[in-house]
Amino acid sequence: MTSNNKPNIVLILADDLGYSDLSCFGGEIDTPNIDSLASNGLRFTQFYNSARCCPSRASLLTGVYPHQAGVGEMTEDRETPGYRGFLKDQCVTLAQVLKGGDYHTYLAGKWHVGKQGPIKKGFDEFYGLLGGFTSFWDQKDYSRLPEGRPQHQYKDGEFYATDAITDYALDFMEDSRKDDKPYFLYLSYNAPHFPLQAPEADVAKYEGMYDRGWDRIREERFNRLKELKLIPEDAKLPPRSEYWSRDREIHGVIPSWDSLDPDRQKDLSKRMAIYAAMVDRMDQNIGRVIEDLRENNELDNTLILFCSDNGACGEWDPWGFDNWITTSNFLHRKGDLDKMGGPNSYHSYGSGWASACSTPLRLYKHYGHEGGISTPLIAQWPKVVTRQGEIDHRPGHFIDFMATMVDIAGVEYPEKYEGHQILPMEGKSMLPAFLGKEEEQRTLCFEHEQHCGIRHGKWKLSKIKERDWELYNIENDRNELVNVADIYPELVEKLTSMWKQWADRTNVTPRPKTNLYQSS
Structure with missing residues (x-):
């Protein structure tokens, strides 16, 4: 424990983890x-x-909406204020703000918010992936910054990214103990993002588990969610989801598992087994971090947050792809199945499994419907969060992390930084939620690739790019099954106006003239 009693902060982010993947x-x-x-x-x-x-x-790091931070889509510079592809000078990161409170700041894992890099944006030490995705077996794509810092030496066949990221995270935590300053560790795993790759022993644990298919898995998860009281007893499971190709020229509905050819079932079952192994391996490594905190008597005064950066990855059709550039699929049979997940493999798992991993919510990554924007969030801080094992249904957003850390660390959020006027925080501190205080009504907005959403109290507008706004009462229809837009046209008009005002204010508009992502 630090002598000044400020908490250590460990923020763990998974990549493409579905809402109901964790057993809890x-x-x-x-x-x-x-x-x-x-x-x-x-x-x-x-x-x-x-x-x-x-x-x-971008939102997690800065406490503002992504378009305000300049990262409304990906890391291409679209030369439009909300779509620069890197964190703009008008925002500050958690690392920059916490350094003002005498924190050590570390990043182990994935950066993927532009060319400036984590060291320029306030992190003392970095190891991981600067871009979006790459092989989990090839260490050449993983960087150590600042340059010249000591590095682990992995023999051929020993490197696996999830393990290596944790190795450096533990190094950073040990480094912080040279003095009595607290530390902020952003532990940003690239698992279970594609390519789906995992050690054979971990994959073997899940061989055959998914032979029963995505329909059974959805039903089983849905029933467990009810048993855990995470969803209401009267909730209804949405039908199998729609899907779109990357260029949106192909559109369909995920087929029933029983309608698939047995070879296709075996291929898809193996893809999901590898995915599950990646989540399992990440959990094993998080266990290493928890144990290290316990051994060093830091667990009680460490805030640990766990979440996922988006919904399950439905890119693109139900079969998954084996080549990111072309999104083409290869049907693996017989001996080829044994090679899946290894160093020379490349797979995603497709929208069929993504729909299952989003259970009980509609749609997945990219979309403003609940399955695209909802994350499991877990918060543990034994010294302060005494609501052990409780479930909290109040809405929150990644923009809240900045306000929370400013609050609990007692640091100042700057009006100016390095000569630049800084945008005010958009979020609210989660400390009242940690303490069980009464919740406030929130208005939260969403936009990505013209898929939109606005949550205002119990009401939610959701919009797929090519379609009209849909209205749902989230209080009794979190799964977005009953569109009541025709019943409440005035409410739709009001919320649409609120969303448009938000979009103008936060640089969602103007949009770039071309969509470079879809043409790549």
């Missing part, structure tokens, strides 16, 4: 270490991200 959120994947955080802390059921990796990371 209804999943069948073995996640005992994350589950221990839930049983000793709080689970938030209605916490939101920004539907995609880069925008979510």
Whole structure:
């Protein structure tokens, strides 16, 4: 424990994790270490991200909406204020703000918010992936900054990214103990983002588990969510989801599992087994971090937060792809199945499994519907969060992390930084929620690739790019099954106006003239 009694902060971010993948959120994947955080802390059921990796990371780091930070889409510079593809000088990061409170600041894992890099944006030490995704087996794409810092030496076949990221995280935590300053560790795993790759022993644990298919898995998760009281007893499971190709020229509905050819079932079952193994391996490594905190008597005064950067990855059709550039699929049969997940493989798992991983919510990554923007959030801080094992249904957003850390660390959020006027924080501190205080009504807005949403109290407008706004009463229809837009046209008009005002204010508009992402 630090002598000044400020808490250490460990913010753990998973990449493309579905809402119900964790066993403490209804999943069948073995996640005992994350589950221990839930049983000793709080689970938030209605916490939101920004539907995609880069925008979510921008909000998480800066406390403003992604377009305000300049990362409304990905890291291409679209030469439009909300779409520069990097964090603008008008925002500050958690690392920059916490350094003002005498914190050590560390990042182990994935950056993916532009060319300036984590060291320029306030992190003392970095190891990980500067871009969006790459092989988990090839260490050449992982960087150590500042340059010249000591590095682990991994023999051929020993490197696996999730393990290596944790190795450096533990190094950074040990480094912080040279003095009595607290530390902020942003532990940003690139698992379970594609390419789906995992050690054979971990994959073997899940061989055959998914042979029963996504329809059964959805039903089983849905029932467990009810048993865990994470969703109401009278909730209804949405039908199998729609899907779109990357260029949106192909559109369909995910087929029933029983309608698939047996070879296709085996291929898809193996893809999901690898995905589950990646989540399992991440949990094992989070266990290493928890144990290190315990051994060093830091666990009681460390705030640990766990969340995912967006909903499950439905890119693009139900079969998954084996080549990111072309999104083409290869049907693996017989001996090829044994090679899946290894160093020479490349897979995603497709919208069929993504729909299952989003259970009980509609849609997935990219979309403003609940399945695209909802994350499981777990908060453990034994010294302060005494609501052990409780479930909290109040809404929150990644923009809240900045306000929370300013609050609990007693640091000042700057009006100016390095000569630049800084945007005010958009979020609210989560400390009242940690303490069980009464919630306030929130208005939260979303936009990514013209998929939109606005949450205002119990009401939610959701919009798929090519379609009209849909209205849902989230209080009794979180799964967005009953569109009541025709019943409440005045409310639709009011919320649409509120969303447009937000979009103008936060640089959602003007939009770039071309969509470079879809043409790539």
